[in-house]
Amino acid sequence: MLGEGRSETLAGHGPKVVTQQIARTIEDAISAAGVQASDIAGVGCGMPGRMDVNGVILWSPNFPDIEGFPLVSEVSGRIGLPVWMENDVNVAALGEFQFGAGKSVQSLVMLTLGTGIGGGIILNGQLWTGFNSGGAEIGHSVVNPGGRKCGCGNHGCLEAMAQRDAIIERAALKMQSGQKSTLAEEVDYQIDKITPALVAKHAASGDQLSLDTLAETGHWVGIGIANMINILNPEMVIVGGGISQAGDALWKPMLRGAYAYAIYESRVVCQIVPAELGDNAGIMGGVALVLKAMGR
Amino acid sequence: MLGEGRSETLAGHGPKVVTQQIARTIEDAISAAGVQASDIAGVGCGMPGRMDVNGVILWSPNFPDIEGFPLVSEVSGRIGLPVWMENDVNVAALGEFQFGAGKSVQSLVMLTLGTGIGGGIILNGQLWTGFNSGGAEIGHSVVNPGGRKCGCGNHGCLEAMAQRDAIIERAALKMQSGQKSTLAEEVDYQIDKITPALVAKHAASGDQLSLDTLAETGHWVGIGIANMINILNPEMVIVGGGISQAGDALWKPMLRGAYAYAIYESRVVCQIVPAELGDNAGIMGGVALVLKAMGR
Numbered sequence: 001m002l003g004e005g006r007s008e009t010l011a012g013h014g015p016k017v018v019t020q021q022i023a024r025t026i027e028d029a030i031s032a033a034g035v036q037a038s039d040i041a042g043v044g045c046g047m048p049g050r051m052d053v054n055g056v057i058l059w060s061p062n063f064p065d066i067e068g069f070p071l072v073s074e075v076s077g078r079i080g081l082p083v084w085m086e087n088d089v090n091v092a093a094l095g096e097f098q099f100g101a102g103k104s105v106q107s108l109v110m111l112t113l114g115t116g117i118g119g120g121i122i123l124n125g126q127l128w129t130g131f132n133s134g135g136a137e138i139g140h141s142v143v144n145p146g147g148r149k150c151g152c153g154n155h156g157c158l159e160a161m162a163q164r165d166a167i168i169e170r171a172a173l174k175m176q177s178g179q180k181s182t183l184a185e186e187v188d189y190q191i192d193k194i195t196p197a198l199v200a201k202h203a204a205s206g207d208q209l210s211l212d213t214l215a216e217t218g219h220w221v222g223i224g225i226a227n228m229i230n231i232l233n234p235e236m237v238i239v240g241g242g243i244s245q246a247g248d249a250l251w252k253p254m255l256r257g258a259y260a261y262a263i264y265e266s267r268v269v270c271q272i273v274p275a276e277l278g279d280n281a282g283i284m285g286g287v288a289l290v291l292k293a294m295g296r
Numbered sequence: 297m298l299g300e301g302r303s304e305t306l307a308g309h310g311p312k313v314v315t316q317q318i319a320r321t322i323e324d325a326i327s328a329a330g331v332q333a334s335d336i337a338g339v340g341c342g343m344p345g346r347m348d349v350n351g352v353i354l355w356s357p358n359f360p361d362i363e364g365f366p367l368v369s370e371v372s373g374r375i376g377l378p379v380w381m382e383n384d385v386n387v388a389a390l391g392e393f394q395f396g397a398g399k400s401v402q403s404l405v406m407l408t409l410g411t412g413i414g415g416g417i418i419l420n421g422q423l424w425t426g427f428n429s430g431g432a433e434i435g436h437s438v439v440n441p442g443g444r445k446c447g448c449g450n451h452g453c454l455e456a457m458a459q460r461d462a463i464i465e466r467a468a469l470k471m472q473s474g475q476k477s478t479l480a481e482e483v484d485y486q487i488d489k490i491t492p493a494l495v496a497k498h499a500a501s502g503d504q505l506s507l508d509t510l511a512e513t514g515h516w517v518g519i520g521i522a523n524m525i526n527i528l529n530p531e532m533v534i535v536g537g538g539i540s541q542a543g544d545a546l547w548k549p550m551l552r553g554a555y556a557y558a559i560y561e562s563r564v565v566c567q568i569v570p571a572e573l574g575d576n577a578g579i580m581g582g583v584a585l586v587l588k589a590m591g592r
Contacts, residue, residue: 050561058561059561106427107426107427119527121527121528123419123424124422126420128419128528129529130403130528130529130530130562131402131403131529131530131531131562131565131566132529132561132562132565133529134526134529134559134561134562135527135528135529136527136528136529137526137527137529137559137562138526138527140526140559141437141523141526141527142439142519142522142523142557143438143439143441144440144441145439145440145519145557152559154556154557223438223441226438227437227438227523228527230430230433230434230436230437231415231417231431231432231433231434231437231524231527232417232424232426232431232432233425233426233427233428233429233430233431233432233433234426234427235427260450261438261441261450263430263433263436263448265346265354265355265428265430266426266427266428266430266433269427269428270427
């Protein structure tokens with residue numbers, strides 16, 4: 001990694017400003033790396049939502065203004081370099097596959113646990129992005145119909161059961177029931193101060209409320225993992241995203257859930273491992289996108 | 297289709313007898329077709345369970361004696377022809393893909409509804425069979441944790457919620473609650489006389505108990521279909537197997553369930569269609585296996 005840039009997307013200001021912010025970030029990274037634009041073979045990007053093969057954004061719930069906008073060609077035109085773009089979690093999966101936890105396998109499923117739950121699927125060494133770039137929305141597979149309402153409008157999606165807000169709600173409910181807890185003391189019984197990181201911290205020091213919160217969350221993620229093992233029989237499932245760093249309090253019940261619901265013959269060959277590249281998975285996946293486009 | 301043969305597997309008599317029965321069926325089909333064995337390029341087979349790339353059976357819950365047995369080489373040795381074998385639902389998916397409902401697409405998911413619920417996945421025109429031949433066990437993805445017990449030991453698998461016995465149980469429960477019904481009259485309130493075909497027949501003539509039974513079943517299959525659309529974004533989902541022939545009483549709630557839970561952008565491009573080849577899907581998939589092995 002030679003250099004980095006970082007900017008706000010300023011999505012509320014519309015696609016032209018987003019284009020400018022992306023271009024600026026790329027230019028910042030190039031100058032931080034101390035190289036010239038002419039040294040750069042290409043730019044690989046990750047973007048939430050789905051885009052067509054020409055890089056026109058089809059659907060981006062967090063940036064609705066950008067739908068229909070030819071983001072790839074606009075960014076490329078502005079920086080004068082070829083640009084390849086993919087869904088952000090797909091790019092992260094590609095990064096882990098080529099440079100991280102998945103280096104040694106040819107098939108994997110990646111899940112990212114955070115504000116949402118994203119998915120990426122690699123089969124036969126290739127990203128499967130679906131017929132119209134909507135593949136691997138594993139977070140929106142239903143694991144508990146009638147369960148918690150999801151941002152997508154349905155109930156009981158894996159994302160609804162295990163994302164950031166689900167964890168906070170779970171902890172809040174237990175807190176409101178009067179359960180004693182060091183987490184509750186730290187946030188002074190104020191629900192809006194609960195964060196998954198705080199829950200993880202108190203779980204690690206033995207707080208039962210926090211342990212239970214992460215155990216329930218891990219159980220749902222485990223069912224989601226088992227479903228992917230049963231449906232795709234991959235060599236590896238990689239779990240990343242901020243919430244995946246919650247430690248054994250999350251991982252043990254998650255693995256128990258996965259083992260309980262996955263077919264024995266498929267799960268004994270499937271490694272379930274943490275992501276290795278952290279926030280850099282997407283960046284390294286961008287590198288992989290460019291290498292692939294160049295046939296390397 | 298030039299000729300057919302049909303024999304019992306006699307699985308209870310062990311793998312040698314099964315081998316003999318398979319060989320006999322192949323010889324019967326050859327002679328019914330009025331051709332010579334020397335005219336045959338190869339034999340394609342479908343088999344429940346999973347087998348390794350050399351045709352050794354790894355897992356076959358209905359024929360446990362056959363696990364570890366080199367079925368492909370034994371059959372091949374006996375008939376003197378090359379043999380290719382795959383999981384039976386995978387072969388059926390391949391048949392529908394190459395010769396049936398899926399002829400015009402490059403990605404599809406097939407579900408077969410019957411005693412069990414089987415799955416087959418075709419991506420980029422290729423069967424995805426998983427890392428160790430366990431792929432596409434879609435029937436054992438969990439859609440309702442805590443739901444009905446499955447043959448696999450878990451609770452709430454798609455199979456447990458929508459297979460043959462689940463339909464019978466659903467109708468029986470309603471019957472026991474005293475609901476008036478032409479189905480109940482036909483079976484004389486005897487639960488062991490209920491069959492999915494009878495339920496479908498009475499649903500078609502407006503029997504509310506039968507309609508409700510199939511509506512609940514269809515709803516679960518619809519959730520299973522939605523999950524596959526969200527996870528894989530295929531061009532097509534094909535629904536086959538005996539129970540798929542239960543008509544609108546099953547299909548309408550199934551499509552409603554699929555549409556309710558699938559991501560809009562992915563489901564509008566995904567055709568959800570009945571299988572076209574019926575019992576011949578596996579046979580035509582066998583043909584496809586041989587053609588593929590021959591590079592055609």
